[in-house]
Amino acid sequence: MTYISESHLKASETRQNISDDPVRGQKGFVLRTTPNGVFNFYYQFLNKNRLHPETSKPVREWHLIGEHPDWTIARARAEATRLAGLVAQGKSLTAVRNQLQTLARSTGRTFEQMHDAYLDYCTEPVLRRWGTVARKESHENIRSLLSRPLAWWASRVTSEITGQEIMELYRSFVAEGHPAQANGVLTCLRTMFTWAMHPDRAFVTSNPVPTLRGDDRATEVSDIEDGLVLSADQLRTLWYGLDDPKCPGRRLTKLVYKLSLVTLLRTGECVAIRRADIAADTVTIPLAITKGRRSPKARDVVQPLNSLAREILGEVFSIGDPNREYAFPKSRGGRKSRSEAQTNKPYMEQRSLNILSRASSDTRDQIGIAEYLGLPPELTPHDLRRTSACILEQLGYSDAEIGRVMTHKTKDKDAAAVTRKHYLVPVKIIEREIADPRVKALNDLDAALREILGLPTTGTKELPPPSKQLAAA
Incomplete structure (x- = not known):
């Protein structure tokens, strides 16, 4: 191997890769020369966490550092040393570099810009099985939920909004007695920030919205009550x-x-x-x-x-x-x-x-x-x-039958859990005694057997009176 120096910055007849001396220089640091005089610096290494699907050997990864003269040899070698350190720590170079690129792009982009881009995404017409509709048909509800965050943070740089500020917004709804709306806003913000993290959008590099569980989450009325049923x-x-x-x-x-x-x-x-x-x-x-x-x-x-x-x-x-x-x-x-x-x-x-x-x-x-x-x-x-x-x-219908009437869909066509959890409340509405559902089932069986056997369907015979011996006993 050769220690890369200025003498190697010359056009070659074919594309050549010159590796740096691992003793004097940096292992994995490579200069690529081309016939047209373009010189690029790379860092390459064997990624033992990625195996070739055919040979099962570690895959060799190449990461572009930059082009000469924007990058000098010394600066490029220092960057290769930094990348080697990340590899030694077990970090993914691809993930780290994507994060840095996203951070650079997100700097200066405001919450209002992210909000408007997200609403445009939600309202974009798409073709579904039931016709052309907005990508998110609940976009008006989303717009409503995001109205207060927009009023608070319109001109704020999106990447600077913290989890503490989001919790302050959350508590403002709770203080007004709207825990359901507070949880809805938090869910909507979490979804939007996740959408904004995509490399093609790059508004943020991380999602600052906290996930609340247990006592940290505001209790909604539906969480503590079965729901109202009229008498x-x-x-x-x-x-x-x-x-x-x-x-x-x-x-x-x-x-x-x-x-x-x-x-x-x-x-x-x-x-x-x-x-x-x-x-x-x-x-x-x-x-x-x-x-x-x-x-x-x-x-x-x-x-x-x-x-x-x-x-x-x-x-x-x-x-x-x-x-x-x-x-x-x-x-x-x-x-x-x-x-x-x-x-x-x-x-x-x-x-x-x-x-x-x-x-x-x-x-x-x-x-x-x-x-x-x-x-x-x-x-x-x-x-x-x-x-x-x-x-x-109370008329004797099962959860599964009630669920089907309520159009609660389940894969096995059994009762959906939501039927029992949110609808069937132990409040007596019907005052009269309801017949045992087994009576109807056995009467239906009676009618079916009569039809199969050709027995008459009208008239019922009374049971014979008990014998004198049985009555005396």
């Missing part, structure tokens, strides 16, 4: 109260609550029902609306319609244009929210259903339905779905 009296109050002309809200809005109660469909699915998707005994919710579309085997939800559901839909289409496309169209006039202006959905916005739990102390001038009817102020549209699920359980 029989409360259910009657709601059902007939919604028919009161003085009850707050549009009639179509109030019919959404009733339809969700009798079909167990989510209110977000109810508002998107199209007239063309309503059959005599079923309603179809398109894949683009249903939550189950995340599953590779997801299909449109086809929900049976009972008599109450058919009556409600009949009233729905008796209001306004009976030939309209959507059962619950967006209201005309009034001030549109930012979400409505950007999503441009032709049907009712789900957030308009918040009138159920709106309080009179709200800045808006309209009292909420729950407060008007004297129902629990924390009542939400989803509690109606929970109430119906509990009624089904």
Whole structure:
């Protein structure tokens, strides 16, 4: 080997690699010469952690240091020595150098720039199985969750934002009594910073958002309570109260609550029902609306319609244009929210259903339905779905059967854990005694055997009276 010096900086007839003397110089330091007079410095070594797939021998890695004359021999040799030290410490040169490049690119890039780039990424149209939609269909919720972080850190250099500052933001939501929103903002920030670490974006080199567990995490109401379920009296109050002309809200809005109660469909699915998707005994919710579309085997939800559901839909289409496309169209006039202006959905916005739990102390001038009817102020549209699920359980249906009615998807078609955990609350709603489900099963078996054996299906024989001997005993 030759000690690399200025005498080697001359064009060669072919490309040549000149290795530095490991005694006088640095082992692994290489000068590459070319016929056109370009001279590059490299550091190369055998990576024992990477084996060739065919020979099973360590792979030789080459890392470009730089080109002469930007890099002098002395400076390049010093860099090769530094890289050799990293290798001796067991570090990945590729990872270290990528991190340094990312850090250099991230310097000076603000949180606002990262925020805007991330929202552009979220709203970018992509083709899914259910059509062309935004990459993240929840982008409006993401925008809302990031509004306070943006107000706090818009002009801050992204790489300078610390975990302590993020926790200060987190505690500001908790102090206002919004633990669920605090946890949502933290999750959204963690996702965005992870996205920003990609080498092609290079806003940051690490994710400063802490992962909270146990007592460090703000406790949400859903973590400590099973959820609200209406009693029989409360259910009657709601059902007939919604028919009161003085009850707050549009009639179509109030019919959404009733339809969700009798079909167990989510209110977000109810508002998107199209007239063309309503059959005599079923309603179809398109894949683009249903939550189950995340599953590779997801299909449109086809929900049976009972008599109450058919009556409600009949009233729905008796209001306004009976030939309209959507059962619950967006209201005309009034001030549109930012979400409505950007999503441009032709049907009712789900957030308009918040009138159920709106309080009179709200800045808006309209009292909420729950407060008007004297129902629990924390009542939400989803509690109606929970109430119906509990009624089904008290009628003797299994978790698996209730889960299928609620369209909770599972691979083995058994009960989804979420059905029991979040919906089936031990609150008695039905006052009368419910027949043992085994009675119905055995009666169904009776009917099937009669059909198979050709036995008459009408009339029942009374059991013979006990014999005198048996009665005396």
